[in-house]
Amino acid sequence: MRVVVDAVGKSCPIPVVMTKKAIDKGAEELLIKVDNQIAVENLKKLADSTGFLTEVHKKKEIYEVIFSKDCESCKQILDEISSPQKPNLEGMQDYVVFIGKEWVGDGDHELGKNLMRMYIYTLTEAEQLPSAVLFMNGGVKLPVEDEQVVEHLKKLSDMGVDILVCGTCLNFYGIAEQLKIGTVSNMYDIAGRMTKAGKVITI
Incomplete structure (x- = not known):
């Protein structure tokens, strides 16, 4: 079942927080509505960090960002998410x-x-x-x-x-x-x- 997160009019990080809460509750497919490109980019980062694939559609002034575990049109990036390049952490401290x-x-x-x-x-x-x-x-x-x-x-x-x-x-x-x-x-x-x-x- 797709969960809809309506974050239109919300400034970051509120769309990310709302989406993360839905994921924490077990949502495996989400439709997030936002109205600015910054929110879209931040949602993509959240998707990458939580193992979701994304699709983005723009309808007039509203962006619809789809989070899915099995998004057909996003399979080309599945390998990148499954085996991301890791930076060289030698010499890096906490x-x-x-x-x-x-x-x-x-x-x-x-x-x-x-x-x-x-x-x-x-x-x-x-x-x-x-x-x-x-x-x-x-x-x-x-x-x-x-x-x-x-x-x-x-x-x-x-x-x-x-x-x-x-x-x-x-x-x-x-x-x-x-x-x-x-x-x-x-x-x-x-x-x-x-x-x-x-x-x-x-x-």
Whole structure:
């Protein structure tokens, strides 16, 4: 029996939370209705992490995201879900870095921006890598606008570090389409990573 989750008008992470609750109750096929692309991308991530296949249909301004364990048109990605590529976790430690603004500290902002670039570069050279770098609020501008930071983040990503960027924040600043590195995420995922991490470093 298909479970319908009506999340139209709900901002992330509410559609993800509503869907996760339905899955936890045993739903094996779901139809989730949302009205923005960020929610669609976050739902796809949830599907991947919970073993579901997805189909997306757009009807006027509404997206319908189908979660299914046996979706005929999605079988081409079944192998990818069954045997995903695993990042190289050697040297990776149980901590995450949370970045909520474009600069380090509360003094001069230009100095603070240079310090941020140096900090992220230093992460790429560290013996102990974080499992993820999380961007929220003004921090989401870094993987969009700062070329030096983007270069350093690409290196971290290649080394297996997850780069998660708040989709609601990207939408607020009107820069969602300009993201150059990282995965569009939501409060549900980001809060989960922070909760599960052994240590959270806030910049």
